[in-house]
Amino acid sequence: MALLGANPAQAAEAAGVLGRDDTMGVLVDTTLCVGCRSCEGACNKVNGLPKPDRSFDDDSVLEEVRDTSPTAYTVVNKYTVGKGVEITRKQQCMHCVEPACSSACIIKAMEKRSNGAVTYRADLCLGCRYCMVACPFNVPKFEFSKASPLIKKCTFCFERQKQGEQPGCVEVCPVEALKFGRRSELIEEARKRIHDTPDAYVHHIYGEHEVGGTSWLYLASTPFENLGLPQLSEKDYPELTAGAMGTVPAVMLLWPALLMGFHYFSHGKDEAHEECSHRHDSR
Amino acid sequence: MKKLIYLMIGDPKKVFTPFNLISGLIIVVGLVLIGLRLFKGLGAVTNLSQTTPWGLWIGFDVMTGVALAAGGYTIAATVHLFGLKNWEPLVRPAILTGLLGYILVVVGLVLDLGQPWRMPFIMLFPRGVTSVLFEVGMCVAAYLTVQVLEFVPAFWEWLGWDKVRRFWSRLTVWLAILGVVLSTLHQSSLGSLFLIAPTKLHPLWYSMYLPLFFFISSIVAGLSMVIVESALSHRLFAYRLSSSSHFDLDELTLGLGKAAAAVLYVYFFLKLIGLADGNHWDLLNTPYGHLYLLEIIGFVAVPCALYVFGVRTRNVKAVRIAGAWTVIGIIFNRFNVSMIAMNWQISPHYRPSWMEVTVSLALVTMGVWVFRWLVNRLPVMSTDKPAVGANTLKDLWAAEAENA
Numbered sequence: 001m002a003l004l005g006a007n008p009a010q011a012a013e014a015a016g017v018l019g020r021d022d023t024m025g026v027l028v029d030t031t032l033c034v035g036c037r038s039c040e041g042a043c044n045k046v047n048g049l050p051k052p053d054r055s056f057d058d059d060s061v062l063e064e065v066r067d068t069s070p071t072a073y074t075v076v077n078k079y080t081v082g083k084g085v086e087i088t089r090k091q092q093c094m095h096c097v098e099p100a101c102s103s104a105c106i107i108k109a110m111e112k113r114s115n116g117a118v119t120y121r122a123d124l125c126l127g128c129r130y131c132m133v134a135c136p137f138n139v140p141k142f143e144f145s146k147a148s149p150l151i152k153k154c155t156f157c158f159e160r161q162k163q164g165e166q167p168g169c170v171e172v173c174p175v176e177a178l179k180f181g182r183r184s185e186l187i188e189e190a191r192k193r194i195h196d197t198p199d200a201y202v203h204h205i206y207g208e209h210e211v212g213g214t215s216w217l218y219l220a221s222t223p224f225e226n227l228g229l230p231q232l233s234e235k236d237y238p239e240l241t242a243g244a245m246g247t248v249p250a251v252m253l254l255w256p257a258l259l260m261g262f263h264y265f266s267h268g269k270d271e272a273h274e275e276c277s278h279r280h281d282s283r
Numbered sequence: 284m285k286k287l288i289y290l291m292i293g294d295p296k297k298v299f300t301p302f303n304l305i306s307g308l309i310i311v312v313g314l315v316l317i318g319l320r321l322f323k324g325l326g327a328v329t330n331l332s333q334t335t336p337w338g339l340w341i342g343f344d345v346m347t348g349v350a351l352a353a354g355g356y357t358i359a360a361t362v363h364l365f366g367l368k369n370w371e372p373l374v375r376p377a378i379l380t381g382l383l384g385y386i387l388v389v390v391g392l393v394l395d396l397g398q399p400w401r402m403p404f405i406m407l408f409p410r411g412v413t414s415v416l417f418e419v420g421m422c423v424a425a426y427l428t429v430q431v432l433e434f435v436p437a438f439w440e441w442l443g444w445d446k447v448r449r450f451w452s453r454l455t456v457w458l459a460i461l462g463v464v465l466s467t468l469h470q471s472s473l474g475s476l477f478l479i480a481p482t483k484l485h486p487l488w489y490s491m492y493l494p495l496f497f498f499i500s501s502i503v504a505g506l507s508m509v510i511v512e513s514a515l516s517h518r519l520f521a522y523r524l525s526s527s528s529h530f531d532l533d534e535l536t537l538g539l540g541k542a543a544a545a546v547l548y549v550y551f552f553l554k555l556i557g558l559a560d561g562n563h564w565d566l567l568n569t570p571y572g573h574l575y576l577l578e579i580i581g582f583v584a585v586p587c588a589l590y591v592f593g594v595r596t597r598n599v600k601a602v603r604i605a606g607a608w609t610v611i612g613i614i615f616n617r618f619n620v621s622m623i624a625m626n627w628q629i630s631p632h633y634r635p636s637w638m639e640v641t642v643s644l645a646l647v648t649m650g651v652w653v654f655r656w657l658v659n660r661l662p663v664m665s666t667d668k669p670a671v672g673a674n675t676l677k678d679l680w681a682a683e684a685e686n687a
Binding site: 067069100103104105106107108124125126127128129130132133134136138141142143144145146147148149150230232233237238240241242243244245247248251252255256259260262263265266267 | 321322323324325326327329331332333334336337360363364365366367395396397398399401402404405408410411413414415416417418420456459460463464467468471472475476477478479480481482483491494
């Protein structure tokens with residue numbers, strides 16, 4: 001029962017099987033990030049997105065905290081922590097191990113792929129935006145200004161990965177703040193870094209267990225909520241609605257039987273009543 | 284010809300009434316805005332944003348619309364399944380209100396979807412089986428069909444197709460059962476939709492009991508809507524009631540009020556259990572907490588007490604006020620869950636644009652027009668009363684032949 005209740009990743013781990021936990025991921029070490037925004041530029045290029053108003057070398061962009069958008073799948077933000085300590089953090093889709101968007105999608109246009117990427121089927125999407133409601137990181141972005149709008153988000157460079165290449169952002173990072181690899185190995189690497197320089201890090205790997213685990217993992221020198229990462233439970237999101245969905249067969253089986261019973265019961269009463277009054281009349 | 288014109292628009296001299304002019308204006312403006320939305324995108328008309336993807340068209344048109352259209356299944360179950368035949372005269376108007384309500388829900392949804400022309404995909408490629416929204420979509424589609432089948436007997440009567448009408452009556456019980464099953468599923472699922480957003484919905488409203496809250500409150504919404512709607516339509520369409528249908532609406536209203544009081548009472552305690560289960564008592568003394576208290580006391584406990592008072596003292600007027608009060612309370616609750624307490628940490632908080640409000644108003648107004656048009660022609664209020672144009676198709680042709 002404990003095994004059934006656990007999330008699939010934990011269950012697989014318990015059973016000694018390396019399943020979805022062994023997909024690809026990226027370790028983001030925010031203590032190394034210099035906020036150069038090369039990753040933003042690379043993302044823009046590999047996804048063929050429109051040129052932004054301000055170039056990727058313009059550091060003044062960092063003065064305000066930005067969000068990703070339909071034309072920018074990743075952004076780097078600067079957070080001031082404590083006395084003048086500035087930390088920059090790249091944000092993008094976390095590519096959850098158990099993605100909320102995919103479980104919520106009315107037509108499963110959001111798909112969890114074997115390499116760990118959560119990709120989007122633009123040919124199926126109805127534009128209902130329930131993925132946006134479901135995503136705890138507010139990642140899916142909608143083209144509100146278009147007459148035929150779609151959802152836009154980071155693809156984890158699924159096509160590039162298929163050809164054996166690294167994601168565009170990882171490839172250009174000049175300081176190796178982004179490390180691409182198997183998720184299990186990245187977690188080992190993160191633990192090693194924390195072990196080797198315990199004073200440099202908060203002893204927590206963000207994304208190892210949050211919402212059942214994410215493919216993108218973060219290390220930081222300050223609590224993660226200071227860097228705009230929400231505090232989330234370890235429960236995976238699809239589980240939140242699984243219970244309610246599980247009652248569907250019960251309702252469909254129980255109600256008709258019960259209601260048919262009520263119908264005949266109340267009807268039978270009428271007939272009995274009629275018969276009774278009939279007898280009265282004949283007397 | 285004259286009869287046909289009468290059938291279509293009624294007395295041409297009575298078309299330009301103040302009500303028609305004002306409601307017509309709302310509809311025209313609404314249609315223009317709908318055109319703007321279709322050609323320029325949702326961003327041109329709505330105040331939706333990347334952090335608030337759902338607004339008034341989901342919160343009112345869908346969430347509230349479905350709840351307020353619950354009268355159809357509650358009354359159909361009361362009469363056809365629980366055998367309380369006295370309430371039969373209220374079934375048809377309730378089913379018509381429900382049917383039109385669901386049509387508005389679908390129209391609202393079409394306007395809100397980014398790719399509405401792909402709606403059939405849900406059935407053509409049923410892939411999203413883990414999605415609560417998929418369940419809602421399938422149930423709403425199925426229940427819409429059920430409601431059409433429940434309402435067509437009025438049309439068969441108008442056509443004078445007695446055999447079809449008699450055959451159809453065998454379906455009644457099954458349709459009522461399907462109505463309850465499908466409504467249980469999707470009324471509750473509208474609440475389940477928010478279970479996947481524990482960090483976005485305010486903790487006082489987020490509860491594992493959301494599906495139960497939505498289902499139980501839909502019963503209250505259905506009963507209260509029937510109380511309000513029957514009071515209005517029996518006044519406005521009194522001329523459509525036949526002299527032979529001598530039912531006592533006051534008596535029926537008191538009965539409905541009794542049922543509504545009981546269900547509302549249960550709902551109030553369910554909400555308290557939810558509050559205890561959530562264990563966020565500390566949040567009650569915050570602005571959102573006050574809003575929550577206003578909802579469960581001002582719009583659940585108080586109307587419940589008023590219902591009880593009305594029923595005990597046989598005060599029909601009090602029951603009707605309690606009905607209207609409860610309807611407002613249901614709207615308030617659905618607004619809270621889907622808009623006001625949703626994304627509560629995000630500022631500036633979403634407010635619908637005047638254009639969103641106008642489109643929603645236009646949809647409701649269109650619903651009222653269609654309701655009036657149908658009630659004036661088909662046997663909805665009662666089965667044998669002079670209609671606009673003619674009582675039945677046969678009468679219409681006879682009149683046409685006479686004119687010629």
